[in-house]
Amino acid sequence: MDIKPKTIRKDEKPLSDYHLQFISSFIYQRSGIVLGETKRYLIESRLKTVARIAGLSGIEEVCNSLANNTSQLETLVLDALTTNETSWFRDAKPWNALSNDVLPKIKKNKNAQILQIWSAACSTGQEPYSIAIKILESGLFNDWTIRIVATDISTQVLEQAREGIYSQLEVSRGMPIRSLMKYFTQVGDVWKIKSEIRDRVTFKEHLLQKDPRYLGTFDLVFCRNVLIYFDVETKRKILNHIHSALTNDGLLALGGSETTYNISDDFETVPTTGTVFYAKKKLQHFWKKE
Ligand SMILES: C[S@@+](CC[C@H](N)C(=O)[O-])C[C@H]1O[C@@H](n2cnc3c(N)ncnc32)[C@H](O)[C@@H]1O
Known part of the structure; x- marks a missing residue:
C-alpha cells in the first residue's frame, strides 16, 4: 500500500515560541490582557481562524502583517483574543x-x-x-x-x-x-x-x-x-x-x-x-x- 505523508496545510503550522511571545506582547500593549504559555492552544486556534478570515497563509503571516501595522488586522486579532463570555443577569x-x-x-x-x-x-x-x-x-x-x-x-x-x-x-x-x-x-x-x-x-x-x-x-x-x-x-x-x-x-x-x-x-x-x-x-x- 502506498502511504502518503500526512499533508499539513500551511495555516496548520503550530504556534512557535517566538510568535507566542510576539502575540502576547501585542495583546498586552493594546489591551493589558495577560496571555502566555497557558493560553497557547487558545491563541493558536484563534489566530488560525484570523488567518483564514484575512486570507493569510497562517500564524506567521498574521504576525508579520501585524508588525507592519495593518489596522484592520489589529482589530481582528484583538477581537479574536479577548474573551467576551457574558450572560443576562450574570450571577x-x-x-x-x-x-x-x-x-x-x-x-x-x-x-x-x-x-x-x-x-x-x-x-x-x-x-x-x-x-x-x-x-x-x-x-x-x-x-x-x-x-x-x-x-x-x-x-x-x-x-x-x-x-x-x-x-x-x-x-x-x-x-x-x-x-x-x-x-x-x-x-x-x-x-x-x-x-x-x-x-x-x-x-x-x-x-x-x-x-x-x-x-x-x-x-x-x-x-x-x-x-x-x-x-x-x-x-x-x-x-x-x-x-x-x-x-x-x-x-x-x-x-x-x-x-x-x-x-x-x-x-x-x-x-x-x-x-x-x-x-x-x-x-x-x-x-x-x-
Ligand atoms: C468576559 S467579558 C465580561 C462582560 C460582562 N462585564 C460580564 O460580566 O458578563 C470581558 C470584556 O472585557 C473587554 N475588555 C478586555 N480588555 C479590555 C480593556 N483593556 N478595555 C476595555 N474592555 C476590555 C472584552 O472585550 C470583553 O468584552
Missing part, C-alpha cells in the same frame, strides 16, 4: 442586591433626579441591558433621567450590542422567559431587544486603561469579569480611573472572583444582601447611613 446575587438594596437607597437619598450608570467592559450588551431592565422594573425612576453608558475595547462585540440582536442560545443564558416575551421581538430564529430598552443604553469604544472622565461621572459602575485578565499594575490603574469617574456616593460592582483588596486602598466594601459593592473610602457617602 444572581448582584442583581438581587441591585433591586432590593442599591436602587431603593439611591432613590431615597439622591437629591438630583438623574441616575448615571457605566457598564465598563460590556461585551455584547447583556450587562447594560440587564441593568436597564432592572431599573425599569423597579418602577422607582419613572420621573428621573436615566443615562446608561456601556463601553468595551472590542468593536465586534459593540456592533452586536448596538443592534441588540441575540440568538436563541444567547437569550437562553439567563433571560427569564417572561422578560424575553416582554422586552424582545422574535425575528425568524433570533431575538431583537425592543427599543424601550435599547434606547436607554449608549455604547462607546473605550479602553479601561484610559482616563474615563470624558464619559461623565457615575452613580454606579459595573466592571465585572474583566479585571481577572490583567496584572496587578493594570488592575490598579483601572481601579484608579473608576474611582475618578464615581460620584461621592457612587458604587462599584466587580465580578464574583474580583476584589479591590490588596490592589487599591481607595475603596471600602458596602455589604448588601448576598454580595458586596465598593464605595469610595473615607467619604461620608449615604451607604454608611441606615
Whole structure:
C-alpha cells in the first residue's frame, strides 16, 4: 500500500515560541490582557481562524502583517483574543442586591433626579441591558433621567450590542422567559431587544486603561469579569480611573472572583444582601447611613 505523508496545510503550522511571545506582547500593549504559555492552544486556534478570515497563509503571516501595522488586522486579532463570555443577569446575587438594596437607597437619598450608570467592559450588551431592565422594573425612576453608558475595547462585540440582536442560545443564558416575551421581538430564529430598552443604553469604544472622565461621572459602575485578565499594575490603574469617574456616593460592582483588596486602598466594601459593592473610602457617602 502506498502511504502518503500526512499533508499539513500551511495555516496548520503550530504556534512557535517566538510568535507566542510576539502575540502576547501585542495583546498586552493594546489591551493589558495577560496571555502566555497557558493560553497557547487558545491563541493558536484563534489566530488560525484570523488567518483564514484575512486570507493569510497562517500564524506567521498574521504576525508579520501585524508588525507592519495593518489596522484592520489589529482589530481582528484583538477581537479574536479577548474573551467576551457574558450572560443576562450574570450571577444572581448582584442583581438581587441591585433591586432590593442599591436602587431603593439611591432613590431615597439622591437629591438630583438623574441616575448615571457605566457598564465598563460590556461585551455584547447583556450587562447594560440587564441593568436597564432592572431599573425599569423597579418602577422607582419613572420621573428621573436615566443615562446608561456601556463601553468595551472590542468593536465586534459593540456592533452586536448596538443592534441588540441575540440568538436563541444567547437569550437562553439567563433571560427569564417572561422578560424575553416582554422586552424582545422574535425575528425568524433570533431575538431583537425592543427599543424601550435599547434606547436607554449608549455604547462607546473605550479602553479601561484610559482616563474615563470624558464619559461623565457615575452613580454606579459595573466592571465585572474583566479585571481577572490583567496584572496587578493594570488592575490598579483601572481601579484608579473608576474611582475618578464615581460620584461621592457612587458604587462599584466587580465580578464574583474580583476584589479591590490588596490592589487599591481607595475603596471600602458596602455589604448588601448576598454580595458586596465598593464605595469610595473615607467619604461620608449615604451607604454608611441606615
Ligand atoms: C468576559 S467579558 C465580561 C462582560 C460582562 N462585564 C460580564 O460580566 O458578563 C470581558 C470584556 O472585557 C473587554 N475588555 C478586555 N480588555 C479590555 C480593556 N483593556 N478595555 C476595555 N474592555 C476590555 C472584552 O472585550 C470583553 O468584552
